[in-house]
Amino acid sequence: MNKNEPNYERYLIIGLVLTLLVLAGFSYYWFGETARLTHAADEIAAERVRHGRTVYMDQCLSCHGAEGEGGVGPALNDRKVLKNTLDTIFFSVIRSGVPGTDMPAWSVDYGGPLTDEDVRNVVAFIRAWEPDAPIIEPVVFVPDAARGALVFETTCALCHGEGGMGTDEAPALNDAERLGALDNAWYRGTIYNGRPAKGMPTWGTVLSPNQIDDILALIDAWREGAVVTAAFSATDLISSAVFSLGEDDVDSAKLHVTRALEITDGKGFEVLTNAAAQLVADDNAGALVTLTALKEQWPMGDANIGATLYAEKCAVCHGEAGEGGIGNPLQPNEFIQTNSNAALVEFVLEGRTGTAMAGWDGRATNEEIANMIAFLRTWQP
Numbered sequence: 001m002n003k004n005e006p007n008y009e010r011y012l013i014i015g016l017v018l019t020l021l022v023l024a025g026f027s028y029y030w031f032g033e034t035a036r037l038t039h040a041a042d043e044i045a046a047e048r049v050r051h052g053r054t055v056y057m058d059q060c061l062s063c064h065g066a067e068g069e070g071g072v073g074p075a076l077n078d079r080k081v082l083k084n085t086l087d088t089i090f091f092s093v094i095r096s097g098v099p100g101t102d103m104p105a106w107s108v109d110y111g112g113p114l115t116d117e118d119v120r121n122v123v124a125f126i127r128a129w130e131p132d133a134p135i136i137e138p139v140v141f142v143p144d145a146a147r148g149a150l151v152f153e154t155t156c157a158l159c160h161g162e163g164g165m166g167t168d169e170a171p172a173l174n175d176a177e178r179l180g181a182l183d184n185a186w187y188r189g190t191i192y193n194g195r196p197a198k199g200m201p202t203w204g205t206v207l208s209p210n211q212i213d214d215i216l217a218l219i220d221a222w223r224e225g226a227v228v229t230a231a232f233s234a235t236d237l238i239s240s241a242v243f244s245l246g247e248d249d250v251d252s253a254k255l256h257v258t259r260a261l262e263i264t265d266g267k268g269f270e271v272l273t274n275a276a277a278q279l280v281a282d283d284n285a286g287a288l289v290t291l292t293a294l295k296e297q298w299p300m301g302d303a304n305i306g307a308t309l310y311a312e313k314c315a316v317c318h319g320e321a322g323e324g325g326i327g328n329p330l331q332p333n334e335f336i337q338t339n340s341n342a343a344l345v346e347f348v349l350e351g352r353t354g355t356a357m358a359g360w361d362g363r364a365t366n367e368e369i370a371n372m373i374a375f376l377r378t379w380q381p
């Protein structure tokens with residue numbers, strides 16, 4: 001290299017370093033700005049959800065449930081609904097409502113109480129459920145032989161005999177040969193249309209299609225040689241037994257008690273056994289007292305099982321020791337003291353509209369609720 005030549009290489013390096021510095025500074029600013037913008041957008045979204053929650057709790061909870069689980073209105077906190085419904089669709093359904101249903105129009109444009117901003121907020125609130133939304137299976141009708149047996153015992157057995165064994169009035173239906181030779185389409189047609197001139201009523205105008213499907217499920221079970229117990233409700237049977245005794249119809253009372261015994265266990269079974277013994281001993285007045293008391297205490301749950309269920313399902317809101325929280329204190333609680341077990345089961349199943357006490361129908365069985373109520377009773381003086 002010639003000594004007198006300027007050192008271009010040096011300028012080049014300085015230039016390069018300067019360029020890099022400018023770039024670095026710029027990108028530092030750029031990324032920082034993007035993060036600032038994202039943060040601001042998150043803030044706005046969170047604010048929307050907060051406002052939307054207030055709108056939802058005030059206006060929508062009563063029909064769609066505290067957690068969007070549904071009630072009078074459909075479930076909104078459902079992965080399929082959320083996935084298949086765009087925000088714009090939610091927006092317009094909520095604004096205009098669904099005419100001809102219980103879903104009111106909410107927009108001020110349609111005489112409702114909400115501005116478009118309110119509606120956008122409530123949509124954001126509903127949308128925020130999506131990441132954790134459960135999959136809610138639609139209720140599909142599945143024919144059930146036990147339910148079919150209930151219809152059969154109360155409707156058909158009079159002529160066709162208990163368990164379809166036949167009487168002098170009408171032929172046996174639980175007959176392997178006939179069942180093997182004829183298919184369900186034939187049974188459906190015969191049951192639906194009847195043979196009115198020959199003493200077989202027309203059932204198509206009396207029973208619902210679902211009830212006829214339940215009877216066909218019973219017929220399937222008979223075809224396989226199964227013995228099916230009718231899905232009587234013990235609550236109804238006990239109540240019917242009390243009614244029959246009140247009418248001095250002791251035979252019917254016995255029949256109700258026998259049926260109730262077949263489907264009851266635990267504490268209720270013991271009391272029913274006592275009532276049955278009183279009826280056999282012709283102590284009808286005694287049986288009436290026993291059954292009336294049983295009716296009042298029905299359903300009888302198991303407090304030990306109830307304690308575990310309570311901790312799982314109710315303690316979040318009512319407190320571990322029933323001291324209250326989001327829900328009111330249950331130890332002690334006047335509402336519990338002044339309501340029957342049956343009324344409390346009904347209450348817990350349905351919940352209290354417009355409050356965070358959503359119904360437990362579908363989330364707890366009647367038996368589980370009876371157990372929890374038995375447990376709540378241990379907290380009352």
Ligand code: HEC
Binds near residue numbers: 056059073093098122
């Ligand atoms: C008085 C009861 C009631 C109230 C209150 C109510 N809804 Fe509804 N909502 C319904 C019913 C019923 C339907 C179903 C209408 C139908 O049959 O299509 C429904 C449908 C919807 C749907 C459409 C759901 C779908 O899957 O198609 C959305 C979204 C909805 N409601 C949001 C809301 C919001 C948000 C509020 C509160 C601002 C609200 N609802 C208040 C009863 C109600």
Ligand code: HEC
Binds near residue numbers: 152169
């Ligand atoms: C009032 C009495 C009566 C009642 C109640 C009644 N049936 Fe019948 N059913 C009859 C008589 C009688 C026959 C036979 C008619 C004949 O002689 O063809 C019959 C026939 C039938 C047959 C055809 C049997 C065969 O093998 O050919 C079916 C199936 C049947 N009934 C189903 C039912 C069902 C299910 C119910 C209840 C929903 C019911 N019946 C209620 C009187 C009754």
Ligand code: HEC
Binds near residue numbers: 310
């Ligand atoms: C998400 C919170 C929440 C859960 C979970 C919950 N509750 Fe409640 N519950 C409430 C609220 C809130 C009330 C009061 C409603 C009102 O304001 O009238 C209430 C009221 C009740 C009452 C009526 C009390 C009274 O004095 O009126 C009973 C009984 C009750 N709940 C039982 C249960 C049982 C049993 C469970 C569990 C299966 C349960 N709750 C789960 C929130 C809840």
